[in-house]
Amino acid sequence: MFIYEKAEPTDRMRLTEIFDLDTGEPVDLQAFLTRDLSVVMQDRNELAGRYTRDSERPWLVCRICGGAVMLVRTQERRFHFRHHVDEEGERNCPISTRGVYNADQINRMKYNAAKESSAHLRLKGIIRDSLLADESCSEPQVEKVWRGMPIAERATWRRPDVQVERDGQRLAFEVQLSTTFLTEIVGRREFYRVNGGAIIWVFQGFNPGETRTAEEDIFYLNNLNVFVVDESTLERSLKAKRMALNCWYAVPHLKGRNVVDEWIMEEIFVDQLTVDPSRQLVYFYNYLSHRASLEATLDTGTLRQDFHDFWIEHGVSEEPEADTAWQALRERMSAAIPQIQLPQSFHEGRFHGAVSIILSARYGRPVGYRLPRLINVTNTAFDYYKAFLLPFGWTLEAFNQGEILADQDTKRTWAKRRVIIRENLRNQDPAYRQDLRYNRLFAFLVPEIKDRLADARHW
Structure with a gap:
Protein backbone atom coordinates (compact mmCIF):
# COMPACT_ATOMS: atom_id res chain seq x y z
CA MET A 1 0.00 0.00 0.00
CA PHE A 2 1.43 3.37 -1.06
CA ILE A 3 0.73 6.40 1.12
CA TYR A 4 1.38 10.06 0.42
CA GLU A 5 -0.28 12.82 2.40
CA LYS A 6 0.33 16.53 2.81
CA ALA A 7 -0.55 18.32 6.00
CA GLU A 8 -3.34 20.90 6.01
CA PRO A 9 -4.10 23.79 8.38
CA THR A 10 -7.50 24.27 9.96
CA ASP A 11 -9.82 26.79 8.35
CA ARG A 12 -10.03 28.77 11.56
CA MET A 13 -7.01 29.31 13.78
CA ARG A 14 -7.14 31.43 16.89
CA LEU A 15 -3.35 31.63 17.22
CA THR A 16 -2.02 32.97 13.94
CA GLU A 17 0.98 34.95 15.19
CA ILE A 18 3.73 32.38 15.78
CA PHE A 19 7.40 33.29 16.20
CA ASP A 20 10.42 31.02 15.62
CA LEU A 21 13.03 31.65 18.34
CA ASP A 22 15.65 29.66 16.40
CA THR A 23 15.55 31.84 13.30
CA GLY A 24 14.24 35.05 14.84
CA GLU A 25 11.52 35.12 12.18
CA PRO A 26 7.72 34.89 12.23
CA VAL A 27 6.41 31.56 10.97
CA ASP A 28 4.66 31.44 7.62
CA LEU A 29 1.74 29.28 8.76
CA GLN A 30 0.60 28.36 5.27
CA ALA A 31 4.06 27.14 4.29
CA PHE A 32 4.73 25.44 7.64
CA LEU A 33 1.43 23.56 7.77
CA THR A 34 1.25 22.39 4.14
CA ARG A 35 4.46 20.35 3.93
CA ASP A 36 4.70 16.55 3.78
CA LEU A 37 2.70 15.06 6.62
CA SER A 38 5.70 13.11 7.90
CA VAL A 39 7.75 16.31 8.17
CA VAL A 40 4.99 18.21 9.99
CA MET A 41 4.40 15.31 12.39
CA GLN A 42 8.10 15.11 13.20
CA ASP A 43 8.20 18.87 13.84
CA ARG A 44 5.07 18.54 16.01
CA ASN A 45 6.92 16.01 18.15
CA GLU A 46 10.16 18.01 18.10
CA LEU A 47 8.20 21.04 19.33
CA ALA A 48 6.81 19.09 22.29
CA GLY A 49 10.10 17.32 22.94
CA ARG A 50 12.15 20.48 23.16
CA TYR A 51 9.72 21.98 25.66
CA THR A 52 9.88 18.79 27.74
CA ARG A 53 13.69 18.84 27.75
CA ASP A 54 13.99 22.55 28.58
CA SER A 55 10.86 24.65 29.07
CA GLU A 56 13.02 27.77 29.29
CA ARG A 57 14.21 27.31 25.69
CA PRO A 58 11.13 26.59 23.55
CA TRP A 59 11.23 26.57 19.76
CA LEU A 60 8.02 28.29 18.65
CA VAL A 61 6.13 30.83 20.75
CA CYS A 62 3.04 32.99 20.58
CA ARG A 63 4.16 36.29 19.07
CA ILE A 64 1.66 38.17 21.24
CA CYS A 65 2.47 36.87 24.73
CA GLY A 66 5.74 34.99 24.19
CA GLY A 67 4.36 31.74 25.61
CA ALA A 68 5.41 28.37 24.19
CA VAL A 69 2.98 26.79 21.75
CA MET A 70 2.00 23.27 20.70
CA LEU A 71 0.96 21.98 17.29
CA VAL A 72 -2.45 20.35 17.65
CA ARG A 73 -4.19 18.02 15.21
CA THR A 74 -7.97 18.01 14.98
CA GLN A 75 -10.28 15.06 14.45
CA GLU A 76 -10.43 16.16 10.80
CA ARG A 77 -6.64 15.60 10.65
CA ARG A 78 -5.84 19.28 10.25
CA PHE A 79 -3.34 21.31 12.23
CA HIS A 80 -3.36 24.48 14.29
CA PHE A 81 -1.33 26.04 17.09
CA ARG A 82 -2.41 26.63 20.66
CA HIS A 83 -0.63 27.68 23.84
CA HIS A 84 1.25 24.90 25.61
CA VAL A 85 -0.93 23.41 28.34
CA ASP A 86 1.60 24.42 31.01
CA GLU A 87 1.49 28.06 29.93
CA GLU A 88 -2.14 28.56 28.87
CA GLY A 89 -3.56 31.39 30.95
CA GLU A 90 -0.24 32.15 32.65
CA ARG A 91 0.73 35.11 30.47
CA ASN A 92 -2.63 36.91 30.20
CA CYS A 93 -2.67 36.48 26.45
CA PRO A 94 -5.77 38.03 24.86
CA ILE A 95 -6.13 34.86 22.78
CA SER A 96 -7.20 31.87 24.88
CA THR A 97 -7.68 28.27 23.80
CA ARG A 98 -8.59 26.84 27.19
CA GLY A 99 -11.97 25.47 28.15
CA VAL A 100 -13.14 23.98 31.45
CA TYR A 101 -10.71 21.13 30.80
CA ASN A 102 -7.81 21.51 28.44
CA ALA A 103 -7.03 18.89 25.81
CA ASP A 104 -4.21 17.43 27.90
CA GLN A 105 -6.47 16.89 30.91
CA ILE A 106 -9.20 15.29 28.81
CA ASN A 107 -6.74 12.97 27.11
CA ARG A 108 -5.24 11.99 30.46
CA MET A 109 -8.69 11.01 31.74
CA LYS A 110 -9.27 8.86 28.66
CA TYR A 111 -5.79 7.36 28.89
CA ASN A 112 -6.17 6.29 32.50
CA ALA A 113 -9.56 4.71 31.76
CA ALA A 114 -8.23 2.80 28.75
CA LYS A 115 -5.34 1.40 30.83
CA GLU A 116 -7.90 -0.80 32.58
CA SER A 117 -9.55 -2.19 29.43
CA SER A 118 -9.59 -5.94 28.81
CA ALA A 119 -7.79 -5.43 25.47
CA HIS A 120 -4.98 -3.59 27.21
CA LEU A 121 -4.68 -6.26 29.89
CA ARG A 122 -4.60 -9.01 27.29
CA LEU A 123 -1.85 -7.31 25.27
CA LYS A 124 0.24 -6.97 28.43
CA GLY A 125 -0.23 -10.67 28.99
CA ILE A 126 0.86 -11.52 25.43
CA ILE A 127 3.99 -9.38 25.79
CA ARG A 128 4.82 -10.96 29.16
CA ASP A 129 4.29 -14.55 27.96
CA SER A 130 6.26 -13.91 24.77
CA LEU A 131 9.19 -12.58 26.77
CA LEU A 132 8.99 -15.48 29.22
CA ALA A 133 9.44 -17.81 26.25
CA ASP A 134 12.52 -15.91 25.04
CA GLU A 135 15.60 -17.40 26.70
CA SER A 136 17.69 -14.32 25.84
CA CYS A 137 15.56 -12.08 28.07
CA SER A 138 15.42 -11.67 31.82
CA GLU A 139 12.16 -12.42 33.60
CA PRO A 140 9.68 -9.74 32.52
CA GLN A 141 8.23 -7.39 35.11
CA VAL A 142 4.66 -6.16 34.69
CA GLU A 143 3.62 -2.70 35.95
CA LYS A 144 6.78 -2.33 38.04
CA VAL A 145 8.25 1.10 38.73
CA TRP A 146 11.26 2.03 36.57
CA ARG A 147 13.09 4.47 38.81
CA GLY A 148 14.94 7.40 37.38
CA MET A 149 18.55 8.27 38.08
CA PRO A 150 19.43 8.99 41.74
CA ILE A 151 19.08 12.74 41.24
CA ALA A 152 15.63 12.40 39.70
CA GLU A 153 12.55 13.15 41.70
CA ARG A 154 10.04 10.43 42.44
CA ALA A 155 7.45 12.22 40.28
CA THR A 156 9.54 11.53 37.20
CA TRP A 157 9.52 7.74 37.62
CA ARG A 158 7.66 5.60 35.10
CA ARG A 159 5.68 2.37 35.38
CA PRO A 160 5.94 0.65 31.96
CA ASP A 161 3.41 -2.04 31.05
CA VAL A 162 6.22 -4.61 30.83
CA GLN A 163 9.96 -4.23 31.26
CA VAL A 164 12.81 -6.63 30.61
CA GLU A 165 16.57 -6.76 30.13
CA ARG A 166 18.17 -8.30 27.05
CA ASP A 167 21.93 -8.40 26.34
CA GLY A 168 22.47 -5.75 29.01
CA GLN A 169 19.88 -3.41 27.48
CA ARG A 170 16.77 -2.48 29.44
CA LEU A 171 13.59 -2.40 27.37
CA ALA A 172 10.22 -0.93 28.29
CA PHE A 173 7.17 -2.24 26.42
CA GLU A 174 4.18 0.09 26.34
CA VAL A 175 0.81 -0.79 24.84
CA GLN A 176 -0.33 1.89 22.42
CA LEU A 177 -3.79 3.15 23.31
CA SER A 178 -6.06 5.11 21.01
CA THR A 179 -5.91 7.97 23.52
CA THR A 180 -2.16 8.03 24.08
CA PHE A 181 -1.37 11.73 24.06
CA LEU A 182 1.66 13.59 22.77
CA THR A 183 2.93 14.91 26.09
CA GLU A 184 2.92 11.37 27.50
CA ILE A 185 4.76 9.96 24.47
CA VAL A 186 7.40 12.68 24.57
CA GLY A 187 7.74 12.47 28.36
CA ARG A 188 8.31 8.73 28.30
CA ARG A 189 10.82 8.92 25.43
CA GLU A 190 12.84 11.53 27.29
CA PHE A 191 12.70 9.59 30.57
CA TYR A 192 14.04 6.38 29.02
CA ARG A 193 16.66 8.27 27.00
CA VAL A 194 18.06 9.92 30.12
CA ASN A 195 17.98 6.63 32.02
CA GLY A 196 19.59 4.45 29.35
CA GLY A 197 16.48 2.47 28.45
CA ALA A 198 14.57 2.07 25.21
CA ILE A 199 10.82 2.12 24.69
CA ILE A 200 8.95 -0.25 22.38
CA TRP A 201 5.37 0.79 21.68
CA VAL A 202 3.17 -2.19 20.87
CA PHE A 203 -0.07 -1.97 18.87
CA GLN A 204 -2.96 -4.45 18.93
CA GLY A 205 -3.45 -3.95 15.19
CA PHE A 206 -2.43 -1.61 12.39
CA ASN A 207 -3.92 -0.44 9.11
CA PRO A 208 -1.62 2.01 7.27
CA GLY A 209 -4.59 3.33 5.30
CA GLU A 210 -6.50 4.35 8.43
CA THR A 211 -4.04 5.69 10.97
CA ARG A 212 -4.96 7.90 13.90
CA THR A 213 -2.96 10.83 15.24
CA ALA A 214 -2.16 8.90 18.45
CA GLU A 215 -0.53 6.21 16.29
CA GLU A 216 1.26 8.67 14.01
CA ASP A 217 2.79 10.51 16.98
CA ILE A 218 4.48 7.21 17.81
CA PHE A 219 5.56 5.73 14.49
CA TYR A 220 6.72 8.97 12.85
CA LEU A 221 9.10 9.26 15.80
CA ASN A 222 10.19 5.62 15.57
CA ASN A 223 11.65 5.41 12.06
CA LEU A 224 8.18 4.55 10.69
CA ASN A 225 8.26 1.09 12.29
CA VAL A 226 5.13 -0.27 14.00
CA PHE A 227 5.07 -3.39 16.19
CA VAL A 228 1.99 -5.56 16.66
CA VAL A 229 1.40 -8.54 18.96
CA ASP A 230 -1.57 -10.90 19.03
CA GLU A 231 -2.39 -14.55 19.63
CA SER A 232 -0.50 -15.61 16.48
CA THR A 233 2.73 -13.84 17.52
CA LEU A 234 2.47 -15.44 20.96
CA GLU A 235 2.18 -18.87 19.33
CA ARG A 236 5.31 -18.15 17.24
CA SER A 237 7.13 -16.98 20.36
CA LEU A 238 6.35 -20.19 22.23
CA LYS A 239 7.45 -22.38 19.31
CA ALA A 240 10.67 -20.49 18.50
CA LYS A 241 11.53 -19.54 22.10
CA ARG A 242 12.14 -16.03 20.77
CA MET A 243 9.77 -13.12 21.23
CA ALA A 244 7.87 -12.70 17.97
CA LEU A 245 6.21 -9.56 16.62
CA ASN A 246 4.59 -8.41 13.43
CA CYS A 247 6.38 -5.34 12.10
CA TRP A 248 4.80 -2.86 9.75
CA TYR A 249 7.36 -0.54 8.19
CA ALA A 250 7.37 2.08 5.45
CA VAL A 251 9.64 1.79 2.41
CA PRO A 252 10.23 5.16 0.71
CA HIS A 253 9.98 5.57 -3.07
CA LEU A 254 10.51 8.62 -5.24
CA LYS A 255 7.66 9.74 -7.46
CA GLY A 256 8.77 12.94 -9.12
CA ARG A 257 10.22 15.03 -6.31
CA ASN A 258 7.86 13.54 -3.72
CA VAL A 259 8.66 10.67 -1.39
CA VAL A 260 5.83 8.13 -1.35
CA ASP A 261 5.78 5.45 1.36
CA GLU A 262 4.93 1.81 0.70
CA TRP A 263 3.83 -0.04 3.84
CA ILE A 264 4.97 -3.65 4.25
CA MET A 265 4.31 -6.17 7.03
CA GLU A 266 6.88 -8.76 8.04
CA GLU A 267 7.01 -11.38 10.78
CA ILE A 268 10.08 -10.76 12.93
CA PHE A 269 11.66 -11.51 16.31
CA VAL A 270 12.77 -9.03 18.95
CA ASP A 271 16.42 -10.06 18.51
CA GLN A 272 16.28 -8.68 14.94
CA LEU A 273 15.60 -5.15 16.12
CA THR A 274 18.13 -2.34 16.21
CA VAL A 275 17.99 -0.53 19.56
CA ASP A 276 19.33 3.02 19.78
CA PRO A 277 18.59 4.42 23.28
CA SER A 278 20.31 7.76 22.65
CA ARG A 279 17.86 8.58 19.85
CA GLN A 280 15.02 6.49 21.31
CA LEU A 281 14.69 4.44 18.14
CA VAL A 282 13.82 0.74 18.03
CA TYR A 283 13.39 -0.51 14.48
CA PHE A 284 13.60 -3.40 12.05
CA TYR A 285 13.85 -1.38 8.83
CA ASN A 286 15.88 1.82 8.74
CA TYR A 287 13.42 4.12 7.00
CA LEU A 288 15.31 7.31 7.79
CA SER A 289 18.52 6.03 6.23
CA HIS A 290 16.79 4.83 3.08
CA ARG A 291 14.83 8.07 2.75
CA ALA A 292 18.01 10.12 3.19
CA SER A 293 19.67 8.10 0.42
CA LEU A 294 16.70 8.72 -1.88
CA GLU A 295 16.65 12.44 -1.19
CA ALA A 296 20.38 12.56 -1.84
CA THR A 297 19.69 11.37 -5.38
CA LEU A 298 17.73 14.53 -6.05
CA ASP A 299 19.73 17.34 -7.56
Missing part, protein backbone atom coordinates in the same frame (compact mmCIF):
# COMPACT_ATOMS: atom_id res chain seq x y z
CA THR A 300 20.98 18.59 -4.21
CA GLY A 301 24.59 18.73 -5.38
CA THR A 302 23.88 21.61 -7.74
CA LEU A 303 21.73 23.33 -5.12
CA ARG A 304 24.48 22.96 -2.53
CA GLN A 305 27.05 24.51 -4.84
CA ASP A 306 24.66 27.33 -5.68
CA PHE A 307 24.29 28.07 -1.96
CA HIS A 308 28.08 28.08 -1.55
CA ASP A 309 28.45 30.34 -4.61
CA PHE A 310 25.82 32.73 -3.27
CA TRP A 311 27.60 33.05 0.08
CA ILE A 312 31.00 33.52 -1.55
CA GLU A 313 29.63 36.21 -3.88
CA HIS A 314 27.02 37.93 -1.73
CA GLY A 315 27.86 37.01 1.87
CA VAL A 316 29.10 40.51 2.69
CA SER A 317 26.86 42.36 0.24
CA GLU A 318 24.26 44.97 1.21
CA GLU A 319 23.04 45.46 -2.36
CA PRO A 320 19.38 44.85 -3.33
CA GLU A 321 20.38 42.29 -5.95
CA ALA A 322 21.85 40.14 -3.19
CA ASP A 323 18.47 40.08 -1.43
CA THR A 324 16.77 39.20 -4.72
CA ALA A 325 19.21 36.35 -5.32
CA TRP A 326 18.66 35.11 -1.75
CA GLN A 327 14.88 34.96 -2.20
CA ALA A 328 15.30 32.90 -5.37
CA LEU A 329 17.69 30.51 -3.62
CA ARG A 330 15.41 30.32 -0.59
CA GLU A 331 12.44 29.31 -2.77
CA ARG A 332 14.47 26.58 -4.47
CA MET A 333 15.65 25.24 -1.11
CA SER A 334 12.08 25.22 0.23
CA ALA A 335 10.85 23.19 -2.75
CA ALA A 336 13.71 20.69 -2.78
CA ILE A 337 14.42 20.32 0.96
CA PRO A 338 11.38 21.52 2.97
CA GLN A 339 12.94 20.26 6.22
CA ILE A 340 15.44 23.13 6.03
CA GLN A 341 13.79 26.47 6.71
CA LEU A 342 15.80 29.56 5.86
CA PRO A 343 15.15 33.06 7.26
CA GLN A 344 13.68 35.82 5.12
CA SER A 345 17.01 37.66 5.17
CA PHE A 346 20.43 36.04 4.98
CA HIS A 347 21.73 38.98 7.09
CA GLU A 348 19.88 37.65 10.17
CA GLY A 349 22.51 37.83 12.91
CA ARG A 350 23.11 34.36 14.33
CA PHE A 351 22.22 32.69 11.03
CA HIS A 352 24.66 34.75 8.98
CA GLY A 353 27.49 34.26 11.44
CA ALA A 354 26.92 30.53 11.88
CA VAL A 355 26.85 29.87 8.13
CA SER A 356 29.87 32.12 7.56
CA ILE A 357 32.14 30.37 10.06
CA ILE A 358 31.17 26.93 8.69
CA LEU A 359 31.79 27.88 5.06
CA SER A 360 35.01 29.65 6.00
CA ALA A 361 36.17 26.41 7.64
CA ARG A 362 35.10 24.55 4.51
CA TYR A 363 37.15 26.75 2.12
CA GLY A 364 40.08 27.62 4.36
CA ARG A 365 39.54 31.37 3.95
CA PRO A 366 37.01 33.97 5.11
CA VAL A 367 33.60 33.52 3.46
CA GLY A 368 30.88 35.96 4.43
CA TYR A 369 33.36 38.21 6.24
CA ARG A 370 35.61 41.12 5.28
CA LEU A 371 38.54 39.55 7.09
CA PRO A 372 42.03 38.87 5.74
CA ARG A 373 42.69 35.27 6.85
CA LEU A 374 41.10 32.12 8.29
CA ILE A 375 42.80 32.73 11.65
CA ASN A 376 40.70 35.89 12.02
CA VAL A 377 37.54 33.79 11.53
CA THR A 378 38.61 31.51 14.39
CA ASN A 379 38.76 34.56 16.65
CA THR A 380 35.24 35.57 15.60
CA ALA A 381 33.97 32.02 16.16
CA PHE A 382 35.54 31.85 19.63
CA ASP A 383 34.36 35.30 20.70
CA TYR A 384 30.78 35.23 19.36
CA TYR A 385 29.78 31.72 18.25
CA LYS A 386 30.81 29.36 21.02
CA ALA A 387 27.61 27.34 20.62
CA PHE A 388 28.71 26.46 17.05
CA LEU A 389 32.35 25.66 17.78
CA LEU A 390 31.88 21.89 17.49
CA PRO A 391 30.61 21.86 13.86
CA PHE A 392 33.17 24.58 13.09
CA GLY A 393 35.95 22.36 14.41
CA TRP A 394 34.61 19.28 12.64
CA THR A 395 34.62 21.16 9.35
CA LEU A 396 38.18 22.40 9.88
CA GLU A 397 39.21 18.81 10.55
CA ALA A 398 37.25 17.35 7.61
CA PHE A 399 39.06 19.67 5.17
CA ASN A 400 42.50 19.46 6.81
CA GLN A 401 42.75 23.17 7.59
CA GLY A 402 45.12 22.57 10.50
CA GLU A 403 48.23 23.36 8.48
CA ILE A 404 46.84 26.67 7.22
CA LEU A 405 45.91 27.69 10.76
CA ALA A 406 49.27 26.62 12.14
CA ASP A 407 51.04 28.86 9.62
CA GLN A 408 48.77 31.82 10.39
CA ASP A 409 48.68 31.33 14.18
CA THR A 410 52.04 33.02 14.79
CA LYS A 411 51.06 34.09 18.33
CA ARG A 412 49.57 30.64 19.10
CA THR A 413 46.30 32.29 20.07
CA TRP A 414 44.15 29.66 18.35
CA ALA A 415 46.25 26.80 19.76
CA LYS A 416 45.69 28.10 23.30
CA ARG A 417 42.00 28.65 22.63
CA ARG A 418 41.59 25.07 21.40
CA VAL A 419 42.78 23.90 24.83
CA ILE A 420 40.26 26.22 26.49
CA ILE A 421 37.48 24.97 24.23
CA ARG A 422 38.18 21.30 24.98
CA GLU A 423 38.30 21.96 28.72
CA ASN A 424 35.03 23.91 28.72
CA LEU A 425 33.30 21.25 26.64
CA ARG A 426 34.43 18.59 29.12
CA ASN A 427 33.12 20.73 31.99
CA GLN A 428 29.86 21.39 30.11
CA ASP A 429 30.20 25.15 30.33
CA PRO A 430 26.74 26.54 29.37
CA ALA A 431 28.34 29.02 26.96
CA TYR A 432 29.62 26.07 24.88
CA ARG A 433 26.36 24.12 24.90
CA GLN A 434 25.87 23.17 21.27
CA ASP A 435 23.13 25.04 19.44
CA LEU A 436 21.43 22.51 17.16
CA ARG A 437 19.12 24.88 15.30
CA TYR A 438 21.08 24.84 12.03
CA ASN A 439 22.28 21.24 12.05
CA ARG A 440 20.07 20.23 9.12
CA LEU A 441 21.46 23.11 7.09
CA PHE A 442 25.05 22.35 8.10
CA ALA A 443 24.59 18.70 7.07
CA PHE A 444 23.38 19.90 3.66
CA LEU A 445 26.16 22.46 3.21
CA VAL A 446 28.95 20.20 4.49
CA PRO A 447 27.86 16.57 4.06
CA GLU A 448 31.33 15.48 5.18
CA ILE A 449 30.25 16.15 8.79
CA LYS A 450 26.62 14.98 8.58
CA ASP A 451 27.24 11.80 10.62
CA ARG A 452 28.76 13.78 13.48
CA LEU A 453 25.89 16.25 13.30
CA ALA A 454 23.37 13.40 13.38
CA ASP A 455 24.90 12.19 16.68
CA ALA A 456 24.95 15.68 18.18
CA ARG A 457 22.88 16.17 21.33
CA HIS A 458 22.50 18.85 23.99
CA TRP A 459 24.33 17.68 27.10
